[in-house]
Amino acid sequence: MSYQEKRSLVNLVSVVLITAVYSAYMIQRYPEASPYSPEVFRFWGAFFLILIPVSIVARIVIYILFAIINAIATREEEPPITDERDRLIELKSAQMSLYVFTAGFVLAMVSLVADMPPSAMFIILICAGVVSEMVSDISQFYYYRRGF
Amino acid sequence: MEKLIINNNIRRLRFDHDEMTQQQLADKVGVTRQTIVAIEKGNYSPSLELAFRIARVFNTALEQVFFIEDKHS
Known part of the structure; x- marks a missing residue:
């Protein structure tokens, strides 16, 4: 398995892990107010604002750990360059990820029109974000495995 | 339009x-070894620029490196 394939799998696992752990922690603090109260909106605002730095730091830590463990286990280092195939694969996976997130965004808007509580919209947005990242990592893995 | 099978x-x-x-070839043309592996296996068709760079390393014409596979052969 190439370095890029392993990196895609590590990214996939880290997305699922970070979101699951963070969501489990935050949901415990969900306000017991009316689903339409300002408290709920403040909660979801904080949820997204904290998720961004937490996710960045956690992913950097996981990536560094992966690079160290991989270097020790296989003596293989990260490819020093990003070539045309890497860029094409990145573009293709970003395109698929964007399609998924756009579908999720539309679904979130549908939930508002359908008179569902605002929390449903936020949950759909989070799910769309996670699924779109997973699609990006899975498609990168698939393209690297196939050649392109 | 039928898909051309490009071999090398x-x-x-x-x-x-x-x-x-x-x-060594990857270093000479400025790509990763994985890209050379994918090209050799016929899984990835390189850009025209990379194809010319590979031909230049072998000091030969592009047609000597890449060719369209005959469907009937």
């Missing part, structure tokens, strides 16, 4: 050039 002689050309390794 890179493996043979590497062998003919002092058994050049995939990594």
Whole structure:
């Protein structure tokens, strides 16, 4: 398995892990107010604002750990360059990820029109974000495995 | 429109050039070894620029490196 394939799998696992752990922690603090109260909106605002730095730091830590463990286990280092195939694969996976997130965004808007509580919209947005990242990592893995 | 099957002689050309390794060829043309592996297997069709760079390393014409596979052969 190439370095890029392993990196895609590590990214996939880290997305699922970070979101699951963070969501489990935050949901415990969900306000017991009316689903339409300002408290709920403040909660979801904080949820997204904290998720961004937490996710960045956690992913950097996981990536560094992966690079160290991989270097020790296989003596293989990260490819020093990003070539045309890497860029094409990145573009293709970003395109698929964007399609998924756009579908999720539309679904979130549908939930508002359908008179569902605002929390449903936020949950759909989070799910769309996670699924779109997973699609990006899975498609990168698939393209690297196939050649392109 | 039917899809063209593009094949190549890179493996043979590497062998003919002092058994050049995939990594050596990759370094000369500025790509990763994985990209050379994908091209050799026919899984990835390189850009025109990369194709010319590979041909230049072997000091040969582009047609000697890449060719369209005959469907009837």
